[in-house]
Amino acid sequence: xxxxxxxxxxxxxxxxxxxxxxxxxxxxxxxxxxxxxxxxxxxxxxxxxxxxxxxxxxxxxxxxxxxxxxxxxxxxxxxxxxxxxxxxxxxxxxxxxxxxxxxxxxxxxxxxxxxxxxxxxxxxxxxxxxxxxxxxxxxxxxxxxxxxxxxxxxxxxxxxxxxxxxxxxxxxxxxxxxxxxxxxxxxxxxxxxxxxxxxxxxxxxxxxxxxxxxxxxxxxxxxxxxxxxxxxxxxxxxxxxxxxxxxxxxxxxxxxxxxxxxxxxxxxxxxxxxxxxxxxxxxxxxxxxxxxxxxxxxxxxxxxxxxxxxxxxxxxxxxxxxxxx
Numbered sequence: 001x002x003x004x005x006x007x008x009x010x011x012x013x014x015x016x017x018x019x020x021x022x023x024x025x026x027x028x029x030x031x032x033x034x035x036x037x038x039x040x041x042x043x044x045x046x047x048x049x050x051x052x053x054x055x056x057x058x059x060x061x062x063x064x065x066x067x068x069x070x071x072x073x074x075x076x077x078x079x080x081x082x083x084x085x086x087x088x089x090x091x092x093x094x095x096x097x098x099x100x101x102x103x104x105x106x107x108x109x110x111x112x113x114x115x116x117x118x119x120x121x122x123x124x125x126x127x128x129x130x131x132x133x134x135x136x137x138x139x140x141x142x143x144x145x146x147x148x149x150x151x152x153x154x155x156x157x158x159x160x161x162x163x164x165x166x167x168x169x170x171x172x173x174x175x176x177x178x179x180x181x182x183x184x185x186x187x188x189x190x191x192x193x194x195x196x197x198x199x200x201x202x203x204x205x206x207x208x209x210x211x212x213x214x215x216x217x218x219x220x221x222x223x224x225x226x227x228x229x230x231x232x233x234x235x236x237x238x239x240x241x242x243x244x245x246x247x248x249x250x251x252x253x254x255x256x257x258x259x260x261x262x263x264x265x266x267x268x269x270x271x272x273x274x275x276x277x278x279x280x281x282x283x284x285x286x287x288x289x290x291x292x293x294x295x296x297x298x299x300x301x302x303x304x305x306x307x308x309x310x311x312x313x314x315x316x317x318x319x320x321x322x323x324x325x
Contacts, residue, residue: 005097006160007312012093013164019086020141021172025050025206026073026083027134032202033066044069050172050179051081070125074134083137087116100157105148112140159249163307166246170239171300173229176203178293200225207237226289227281239296240276247273253311265306272299 029047045064048057053072056079061068074083091113094106101109116137124133152158200220204210209228212235217224232238247269254262261267284292 003312005100006156007308008093008097009100009157009161010164010307010312012090012097013161014168015086015090015093016141016144017165017168018081018172019083019090020138021169022051022073022081022083022086023134023137023141024208025176026070027131027138028202028206030066030070030129030131030134031205032198046179048073050175052175053079053081067125070130075120075125084116084120087113097157101148102151104151105144108140108144108147112137112144115140156253159253160311163246163249163253166242166249167300167304167307169237170242170246171297173207173237173239173242174293174296174300176206177226177229178290178297196222204228209235209237223281223285226284230284231276231280240273243269243273243276250307263306263310265303265310268299268303268306272296272303 025047029044033043043064044066045054048054048064048069051073057069057072060078061072072079072082076082077085077088079085091109094101094109098106119133119137124130148158148161197220200222201210204213204220204225207229213220213225213228216232217228228235228238230239233241233244235241247266250266250269251257254266256262256266261270287295
């Protein structure tokens with residue numbers, strides 16, 4: 001497979017996962033606001049901080065009111081990480097690598113794109129209840145995943161796309177955990193309060209993990225939620241689960257069959273997965289949740305850079321030599 005096609009499919013996987021995460025985060029945060037006590041202010045700044053685009057937002061907006069925040073996260077095409085920007089980039093990539101997609105997957109992607117455009121035309125962010133729109137976007141991307149899962153052959157392109165999807169998922173789960181710990185609680189006295197409970201509940205709902213958590217852990221407590229979203233081996237949106245799936249994809253791409261590694265990307269990802277497999281929530285408490293999640297995010301950036309160096313960057317020794325005329 002050409003490195004340009006592989007890179008395009010890798011980023012298509014990342015952009016679709018990013019858009020799906022934004023849709024679920026915005027929807028859950030909006031519904032959390034409805035449950036807050038009357039004297040509590042809406043909290044949109046932590047959500048923007050989770051995306052890594054806080055500085056860009058502050059350069060263009062003076063406050064964090066709902067309309068500005070929702071527009072920036074979902075419909076601002078000047079924000080390269082907004083929901084509409086990610087869907088647009090995914091569609092553009094899909095058109096370029098059309099030969100690697102089947103008709104059903106392309107049509108589903110196209111329909112999602114036009115649905116988001118229609119949401120922007122209708123100024124969804126100004127409506128009293130935009131939840132239906134964001135749920136539709138989430139379900140549309142999940143439908144696209146389902147169609148591609150059932151109809152696309154498992155070639156290299158497939159595994160590059162899934163590699164991007166799972167790396168992006170792990171990154172977003174770590175970011176939302178980090179921001180909840182640092183920014184959502186006004187004071188230390190709020191720990192264990194009704195507000196704290198509502199926020200941890202909202203976080204679990206943002207990753208569709210609320211019911212599964214309650215069945216496995218019962219009471220909603222910080223240590224339980226952190227363990228569930230970081231180390232759980234069976235929950236598809238936990239950091240460990242996502243990275244183990246990414247590791248499987250990378251092993252197939254690299255044709256590594258002995259359980260070891262054959263390139264820097266496999267080594268870096270393998271080290272990160274091993275660290276998580278042999279850690280528990282007490283390690284996070286000792287190090288600090290922010291510091292632990294920050295370390296994971298840095299390591300994920302290093303993995304992504306290694307993937308680029310090993311598979312997408314044109315190596316000098318592979319550049320055809322020009323012959324003198």
